Amino acid sequence: MTARTDRTDRTDRTDRTGFRALRDQLETLTTEAFRPELAGIDQLPTLDIVRLMNGEDATVPAAVAARLPEIAAAIDAIAERMARGGRLVYAGAGTAGRMGVLDASECPPTFNTDPSQVVGLIAGGPAAMVKAVEGAEDSRELAAEDLTALALTADDTVIGISASGRTPYAIGAVEFARTRGALTVGLSCNAGSALAAAAEHGVEVVVGPELLTGSTRLKAGTAQKLVLNLISTVTMIRLGKTYGNLMVDMRSSNEKLRARARRIVALATGAPDEEIEAALTATGGEVKNAVLVVLGGVDGPAAAGLLTASGGHLRAALTLAQTQAR
Template sequence: MDLSALVTEQRNENSMNLDRMSVRDILTTINSEDHKVAGAVKDVLPQVEVAVNQIVKAFQQGGRLFYVGAGTSGRLGVLDAAECVPTYRTPPDMIQAIIAGGPEAMTRAAEGIEDDEEQGAAELRQRGLSRSDVVVGIAASGRTPYPLGALKYARKVGAYTIALTCNRDSLMSRHADCSIEVVVGPEVVSGSTRMKAATSHKMILTMMSTAAMVKLGKTYENLMVDVQATNAKLVERAKRMVVSITGVPYSEAEEALAQAGYEVKTAIVMLEAGVPLEQAREALAESSGHVRVAIERAKSGL
């Protein structure tokens, strides 16, 4: 295994004297390198757009999205998948994250398991991967066996495959329909890809899931109207969203949300279109959950 050619393994000229720096200089150096991440992400937006369009298409056809990675890459996938459920009311199996070593690897490193290519494939096999699904293999190096095995298996099944890496012409990219190679350069601490590489991947995963949710009608304007109001903060946020969008008094927003079982979308359509609960729900169902379209349908009586 020759890692010397990988950008993520090379030494950073700007941090060669890291061990002799003051704390302020260490922080300044890290911050200076972090400024490069957004630019690198900007360079791959065309590829991210391709990925999002495929993910949306899969969701519209009943498919699922799988994130597969090891170590930090796997943890980032778990984070993004977990947050979509409360934020966008997605079914738990709609976006799934598979991390080498299983749930325990979220809090305790299980680095050796990342070398098992067959296990990456086996995890997808156990979940009944189909050609309707999308698989995103995540690895800064672009050569980690675990997600590589997952991508190889996904291609055999006919699922759409995306490789998210930080090195050009990576091995994983050669086994993917869409290759997102966000080259952020050498890390401040050589090979510590939990730094810039992980930051770039966090940004891209958040972009992909957010953009997909927007296109599925999970937002109205820039508000998360499909939020699950499962705690006091989210209940209050739901009320404020209804007030902001409809302009009704706070008490009226509370009443509409209570009638709608705290379905923010439904409450908005009820108030904006002046229709009862069931008609609002029907309009949303016929509009594939898009609030703006549902309001117009409800107003016109369609």
């Protein structure tokens, strides 16, 4: 046997050993469990399959509800840091990474955040949103590189997302973030996950085995979407991005949103159309400022100054306006 053949043989044995170890590890995960009672699902009528899948989806909100205390604690910690100028960074691979990128991309139009304030990182970069990048999820180093490029600080928060809770990219992101003093959250769908253990705030939403064995784009993906909705939405409420349940910090970037802006000002103030249009014109279309103009009886520049003094919180700005008017 030549030296080259011997090396190749050793490599093959190592690969086989690694494969068996990974296989054994996956078999312990709830999200990867096989459900023998569904082995004949492909032979069922379409309506029966749809009912089965819909029934599975209906269990996800309850799994999320079981973790609400942990989610709320994470939100309070995130909001505290973002109020100091910190950023919220999601990091994941595959479906989990896409969920993070999706939630981040929806924050600017919904809450008028700067695109750099909520960031979604997916293993393999933007191209991985539409096409799998082989091997990217297996790299802790890649996560460290991606976060290094963001110049992470102690005021930032990094949320690692992984259905299995064992994805190296997500774990690596959390581990690196902790070395920079950033707040860390580990979101997974298996109990006792390495990701949750690595983070300060572990959120493990156990949704159980999938309808299709190991297809974590199903219940696990839905759970991740629900949790990220909670995190971003309630964090923005805490930061004063809403007035009651009205999106007063939304960005009016098209005709539909401009119509929504008028409606929000109307719902918040009860003012007639002419007064609403005048207030939006005076504030350059800024909904929160326009509400303050109407309810606070101030002009556009004064509204902007009051909001700055109140840290962007409309209720506090209204109280300040009333105090100044006395």
